[in-house]
Amino acid sequence: MVRTNAKQRGAFGMDGALQRYIQTAKRLWLLVALTVALIAVPGLFAAYDVSTTTFESDATVWVERAGQQYQTGEADDPNQFVFGRMSPGAEQAELFSQLVQTNSFIIEVIGQTSLQPAYEAAAEKDRFRGEVRSRFRGQALGTNLVRLSYQAREPGIAAEMVTAALAAREGRVKNARLAATTTATAFYQREFEIAQRQALVAQTALEEFTRSRATPLPANLEYQQNQLRLAVDVAQVRLNDLRTRLDRGTVSTALLDMAESVQFQVIDRPQADPFPTGGTRGASLIAAVALVGALALATCLVVVATVLDDRIRDLVGLSRFRDVEVFGVVEKATGTARDATAQTLFDPSNEPSAMRRRTA
Amino acid sequence: MSERSSPTGLFDTIAARINASPEALRSLAFTGAVTGEGASTVALGTAAALGDVHSGPVLIIDANWIDHTVTDGAGARDAPGLTACLRGTVQAKAAVIPTAHRNVSLLPAGVENDRPPLGELPSMLASLERDFRYVVVDLPPVLTATALVISWNAVLARLFLVVRADSGRARLVRSALAALAPVTTPALILNAADPQAGRLVARA
Numbered sequence: 062m063v064r065t066n067a068k069q070r071g072a073f074g075m076d077g078a079l080q081r082y083i084q085t086a087k088r089l090w091l092l093v094a095l096t097v098a099l100i101a102v103p104g105l106f107a108a109y110d111v112s113t114t115t116f117e118s119d120a121t122v123w124v125e126r127a128g129q130q131y132q133t134g135e136a137d138d139p140n141q142f143v144f145g146r147m148s149p150g151a152e153q154a155e156l157f158s159q160l161v162q163t164n165s166f167i168i169e170v171i172g173q174t175s176l177q178p179a180y181e182a183a184a185e186k187d188r189f190r191g192e193v194r195s196r197f198r199g200q201a202l203g204t205n206l207v208r209l210s211y212q213a214r215e216p217g218i219a220a221e222m223v224t225a226a227l228a229a230r231e232g233r234v235k236n237a238r239l240a241a242t243t244t245a246t247a248f249y250q251r252e253f254e255i256a257q258r259q260a261l262v263a264q265t266a267l268e269e270f271t272r273s274r275a276t277p278l279p280a281n282l283e284y285q286q287n288q289l290r291l292a293v294d295v296a297q298v299r300l301n302d303l304r305t306r307l308d309r310g311t312v313s314t315a316l317l318d319m320a321e322s323v324q325f326q327v328i329d330r331p332q333a334d335p336f337p338t339g340g341t342r343g344a345s346l347i348a349a350v351a352l353v354g355a356l357a358l359a360t361c362l363v364v365v366a367t368v369l370d371d372r373i374r375d376l377v378g379l380s381r382f383r384d385v386e387v388f389g390v391v392e393k394a395t396g397t398a399r400d401a402t403a404q405t406l407f408d409p410s411n412e413p414s415a416m417r418r419r420t421a
Numbered sequence: 422m423s424e425r426s427s428p429t430g431l432f433d434t435i436a437a438r439i440n441a442s443p444e445a446l447r448s449l450a451f452t453g454a455v456t457g458e459g460a461s462t463v464a465l466g467t468a469a470a471l472g473d474v475h476s477g478p479v480l481i482i483d484a485n486w487i488d489h490t491v492t493d494g495a496g497a498r499d500a501p502g503l504t505a506c507l508r509g510t511v512q513a514k515a516a517v518i519p520t521a522h523r524n525v526s527l528l529p530a531g532v533e534n535d536r537p538p539l540g541e542l543p544s545m546l547a548s549l550e551r552d553f554r555y556v557v558v559d560l561p562p563v564l565t566a567t568a569l570v571i572s573w574n575a576v577l578a579r580l581f582l583v584v585r586a587d588s589g590r591a592r593l594v595r596s597a598l599a600a601l602a603p604v605t606t607p608a609l610i611l612n613a614a615d616p617q618a619g620r621l622v623a624r625a
Contacts, residue, residue, distance in 0.1 A: 371591040373584050379609055381591060385598060388581060388608035389435040391463055392616045402432075402466045406520040406527075407495045 081374065085367040096362055097355040104351020108344040117339020118219035119210035120227060121202070121329040124153040148204035153325075157199035157209060157230070166229060167193055173225035176218060197226065206328075212339055220333035227327060234325075245310050253303040260296035267293050432463065435610065436470035439555075439579075447550055448577045450484075450558035452570055452607070453584070454597035459612040460583040461490050464559040472524030477554030480517060482528045484573060487561040489530040495520065502531025506545055507538060513545050514552065526553070539569075543576045563597040574605050582607040586614040 086093055147155070160166045167190045171180045176193070183189040200208045209226060213219040267289040274282055373379055379387050394401060439446050451464040464481065472479040483491040484503060492498055497518060505511040506528070517526045528549075549556050558577065563570050574580045580601070584594055594609075601607060 372587060373589045373591055373594065373611070374587055375614060376611060378586075378591065379584065379611055382594065382598065382609065385606055386608040388610050389438060390611045390614045391431050391435065391459075391466070393586070393613040394431055402462055402469060405469055406465060406522050406525060408521055 081370075082363055082367050084374070085370060086363045089363065089366055093359045093362060096359050099355075100358060101351050101355035104354070105348055108348035108351065111347060112340040112344035113337050114214050115212050115337055115340025115343065116214070116216045116219050116334065117210055117212045118223050118331040118333060119208050119329075119339075120223050120327055120331045122153070122207045122209065122227075123326040123328050124149045124205055124207055125324045148201065150201035150203055150205050150207050153207045154199040154201040157197075157207070157226075160230065160233075161194055161197045161199070161226075164190055166226075166233075169229045169232075170222060170225045173228060174218065174221040176222070193222075197222070210339070212343070216335050217333045220331040223331035231325075242310060246307065249303055249307045249310060253300065253307060256296060256299045256303050260293065260300050263289065263292040263296045430470075432466035432470040433474065435463075435467050436474045439467070439471065440474050444578065446578050447554065448546060448556040448558070449579050449581065450560045450570075450573055450577045451581045451583055451610070452560040453562050453582065454564050454589070454593040455562045456488055456565070458562070458583045458585045458589055460562070461485060461488070461559045463581070463583050463610060463612055464557050465491060465494075468525050468555070468557040469522050471555045471557070472522050477524065478552065479525045479555045479557060480528060480549055480553040481520075481525065482549075482556060482558045483530040484569075485559045485561045486530055486532075486536065486569075487565055489532060491527070491559050492529040492532065495527055495529060497527065497529040498532055500529050500531070502529035504531035504533045504537045506531070507541050509541060513549055517549075539572045542572065546576050563600055564593065567600045571601065571604050574601070580605055580607040581610050583610045583612050585612045 168180075171177055171190075171193060180186065180189055196212045198208075198210045198212075200210070202208050209223055211219045211222040211226070213222065267286070270286055270289055274286075278286060376387060376390065379385075439449065449467070451460045451467070453460040468479050468481045471477075481491060482503060483489055485491070486504075489498070492500075492502065495518070500518065501511045501516050503516070506513045506516050513528065516531070517528050519526050546556065558573060560566075560570050560573055560580075563582065570580070582594070582597060582601075598606070
């Protein structure tokens with residue numbers, strides 16, 4: 062009698078399928094709301110907590126190409142090509158990110174701040190360092206600008222940490238330069254001493270030769286004397302050359318120090334704000350993840366419940382019984398159909414039934 | 422007055438289809454896969470609607486000994502009914518009682534502890550069909566009383582399996598159809614369907 066064909070099922074299927082999911086969501090609204098609440102509410106609280114307990118401080122630094130000793134690649138390092146094409150800003154940001162990965166740098170930074178007692182008292186120092194490490198952030202703002210930031214949970218700490226990180230970096234740069242200069246100076250100094258001894262030996266030999274021979278000298282002795290003078294001159298030239306190199310090394314160190322101040326200028330010093338700042342991004346991320354996660358889980362719940370629900374809701378639901386005739390549909394009544402129908406047939410206020418008369 | 426302003430108006434379409442059927446659908450039974458599908462309600466409503474449509478005498482037989490709501494609704498729990506008729510202690514015609522509807526009568530279940538034998542069922546039904554234009558039987562659920570439903574089916578013109586929308590489980594309907602499959606395939610009636618969904622189907 063009533064049969065749903067493929068066209069009907071198709072046309073009804075689109076709305077019907079959506080309707081099924083909506084009905085499931087309505088039926089399970091409490092569970093859906095509970096799921097959303099259990100995931101989204103703690104997430105939102107966490108986001109709020111992050112936004113109100115994050116104290117960020119940052120320093121903005123103008124950088125130019127770093128000295129050779131701070132380039133990460135060796136001559137045959139394939140990464141050198143990559144770094145060679147990086148802007149100074151990106152290079153310094155990357156450099157800072159790498160420095161932060163080292164325990165010694167983190168310990169040095171902590172040692173210059175008020176976190177030192179807490180670090181000393183910490184049972185899990187690795188975890189403490191990891192926590193500190195994760196709160197540092199080096200970010201290239203442009204080709205020559207770098208922002209170094211730290212997010213603390215207490216006011217004042219962030220500015221201390223950024224200041225300490227800048228100081229630690231500067232100390233490391235100076236130490237590296239000093240080490241390089243000291244090595245060169247030591248080498249040239251040793252060479253200079255050798256040359257000095259050689260010059261002295263040559264000079265002594267010449268004087269000895271001159272003193273022991275009466276003038277005028279025969280041609281062969283004069284040639285020998287000239288050879289000795291030449292040796293003295295060569296030794297002097299070598300000595301002068303090494304002296305020049307030593308002087309140049311000292312000047313070079315001073316020049317590099319001057320250059321460094323140009324290469325790494327802290328434009329904006331870190332400020333210790335008394336109110337929470339910088340937590341908006343993290344809080345937004347946490348809130349977004351919590352909300353999306355809650356919605357995704359609620360959606361999954363509704364989808365799974367709908368798929369697993371084998372209740373028959375309409376004619377389309379009956380159409381799954383192939384080769385079975387669907388004779389008719391009784392629409393849902395506003396009241397209780399059974400009571401209303403029974404009232405029609407058995408209500409004593411209607412025509413009094415013989416049955417009642419008989420059973421009375 | 423709209424077609425569905427009365428409670429039985431919900432069943433007019435089914436009654437009209439039964440009335441207009443080319444087959445001689447004079448004895449009909451309604452059952453569900455399990456209780457709660459609304460088979461008794463559909464049986465009552467269809468009987469009342471048939472009484473309206475055809476204006477001929479219609480008999481409702483409450484054969485649902487498990488959940489005799491029709492008999493209870495009529496206040497005929499203590500009246501002699503189907504059980505007594507099948508035992509042969511009472512004539513079927515004598516046990517039939519009228520209802521408030523002028524064309525509809527009721528043969529109550531006749532509540533007893535022991536199930537009656539069904540041997541007299543064919544002759545009893547044949548006798549009732551002579552006096553009534555339609556005989557509508559309310560049967561217990563298929564999955565609860567499969568043997569009883571199959572026994573009744575043997576003497577009936579048509580068996581209807583009522584499925585309640587939003588609560589009828591496809592798995593249970595499939596089991597009920599499988600239980601009846603060796604002897605018959607009942608026609609399905611979707612009960613308490615959302616009118617909105619019905620209109621969507623009609624529009625499609």
